[in-house]
Amino acid sequence: MSLSETSLSSARAEGDQLPSIVAPPPGPRSRAAALRLEQVECPAFGRRRDVRASVTGADMLPIVLDAGRGSNVVDADGNRYVDLCAGFGALLLGHSAEPVRQAVEQQLGQLTLALGDVYSAATKVALLERLATLHPGHAPRVLLGQSGSDGVTAAIKTAALATNRPGLVAFEGAYHGLGYAPLPACGLRQSYRAPFRAQLNPSVSFAPYPCDEASAERSLEALEAALRGGEVGAVLLEPVLGRGGCIVPPDSFLRSVGEVTRRHGALLIADEIWTGLGRAGAMTRTGAVGAEADLLCFGKGLGGGLPISACVAPEAIMAAWAAESEVIHTSTHSGAPLACAAALATLDELQAKQLPQRADAVGSWWMDQLRASLAGCTGVVDVRGVGLMIGIELESGAFGLKVMREMLSHGYVVLTGGRQGEVLTLTPALTTPEPLLAAATATLEHILRG
Numbered sequence: 001m002s003l004s005e006t007s008l009s010s011a012r013a014e015g016d017q018l019p020s021i022v023a024p025p026p027g028p029r030s031r032a033a034a035l036r037l038e039q040v041e042c043p044a045f046g047r048r049r050d051v052r053a054s055v056t057g058a059d060m061l062p063i064v065l066d067a068g069r070g071s072n073v074v075d076a077d078g079n080r081y082v083d084l085c086a087g088f089g090a091l092l093l094g095h096s097a098e099p100v101r102q103a104v105e106q107q108l109g110q111l112t113l114a115l116g117d118v119y120s121a122a123t124k125v126a127l128l129e130r131l132a133t134l135h136p137g138h139a140p141r142v143l144l145g146q147s148g149s150d151g152v153t154a155a156i157k158t159a160a161l162a163t164n165r166p167g168l169v170a171f172e173g174a175y176h177g178l179g180y181a182p183l184p185a186c187g188l189r190q191s192y193r194a195p196f197r198a199q200l201n202p203s204v205s206f207a208p209y210p211c212d213e214a215s216a217e218r219s220l221e222a223l224e225a226a227l228r229g230g231e232v233g234a235v236l237l238e239p240v241l242g243r244g245g246c247i248v249p250p251d252s253f254l255r256s257v258g259e260v261t262r263r264h265g266a267l268l269i270a271d272e273i274w275t276g277l278g279r280a281g282a283m284t285r286t287g288a289v290g291a292e293a294d295l296l297c298f299g300k301g302l303g304g305g306l307p308i309s310a311c312v313a314p315e316a317i318m319a320a321w322a323a324e325s326e327v328i329h330t331s332t333h334s335g336a337p338l339a340c341a342a343a344l345a346t347l348d349e350l351q352a353k354q355l356p357q358r359a360d361a362v363g364s365w366w367m368d369q370l371r372a373s374l375a376g377c378t379g380v381v382d383v384r385g386v387g388l389m390i391g392i393e394l395e396s397g398a399f400g401l402k403v404m405r406e407m408l409s410h411g412y413v414v415l416t417g418g419r420q421g422e423v424l425t426l427t428p429a430l431t432t433p434e435p436l437l438a439a440a441t442a443t444l445e446h447i448l449r450g
Helices: 003-013 028-040 043-056 098-108 122-133 148-163 192-199 213-227 251-263 317-320 336-351 355-374 397-409 434-448
Strands: 066-068 070-076 080-083 139-146 167-171 204-207 233-237 267-271 295-298 310-312 381-388 389-394 415-417 423-426
Touching: 003 317, 043 336, 043 397, 080 434, 098 336, 122 139, 122 310, 122 336, 122 397, 139 317, 148 233, 148 267, 148 310, 148 317, 204 213, 213 233, 213 251, 233 251, 251 267, 251 389, 310 355, 336 355, 355 389, 355 434, 397 415, 397 423, 397 434
Parallel strands: 167 204, 167 233, 233 267, 267 295
Antiparallel strands: 066 070, 070 080, 139 310, 295 310, 381 389, 389 423, 415 423
């Protein structure tokens, strides 16, 4: 049996086990594969690793993954890790979730690809009906995409058609994807936008993203000022700042953004791609706090690991697409049967296992444990989040990267976020057992206390 077959067999047999490190990561097989990767992959990612290594003095060569099951991933050297990232938060049910696997295998034997918006698959019809129920508005309609960026693009286009206004207000620190429609609204890194500025929407402005009541007031004042000219068609908002550092604004702020936006004749786009579908403890974060969003964007976890996204809005807004001259937003694989089947299975499992409610309860418990365990640790600034979307702010980006790699060496996969990379972001599968989270907390405390 090959190492890959052994890794897959181990991952499937176990799924929710503690780490097992047999070769200090990255081991020789991962190193060899990573070096091959650098010969053929776009050099942007190798350059980023080199910069991080120079800043931290730590080895940033990546591990290469071979298999995954539940809360575990196994690398090319046979090391087993607890995955606290879950595919950038996209694997709500964990790796190789059985309901998703079965649904995809069944669909694969039935229909692999339909004809999108011309002759749709039955699975697409069923999925649109389910997604429409996630919006509280009248007669919601759904526009599918293939990524979070694609879903946000659909929302930005919809708002522009519905309002006939080109302007967009986004928030500092926000990330909505790197396609050309959401890119000018990327407040996370100016360097992501700068090389392409001449090709991007010039009618985008930014308001500060708040972390408390005082900063919320300043943010709303900036929003009012940006909307006052009457050229803004949409406000694009993450209900929790995701890659920007897991910043949770006051609930009242989210409600006020909707009120201010509508008062000026614009539409509120809620980017629920990370927060939605249970990640932040409810099917939608905006709905949980009573904020009225005109358009909802879903992605990441929707496909259970397969690429699919959605923009959902009431019929009165979506009607703008029914123009006299044809205007559409689609692609070859939008509404593909395999992804739709995976999405339906994911939604079924979220409901059947009450995973949004579990994320809310387990997330609160875990944050309490993290705050208690990390209190007084050198370099820890804050622990915050909602549901199973948690950020641990550290003193610097360099320190964050060092801790990330130390966690990897102990068998835990974590990432950094925040505008300087100073926040450890924890987004495990909603099914991750509490003992694994407790063990991760103990390991992190051990690392931070030296």
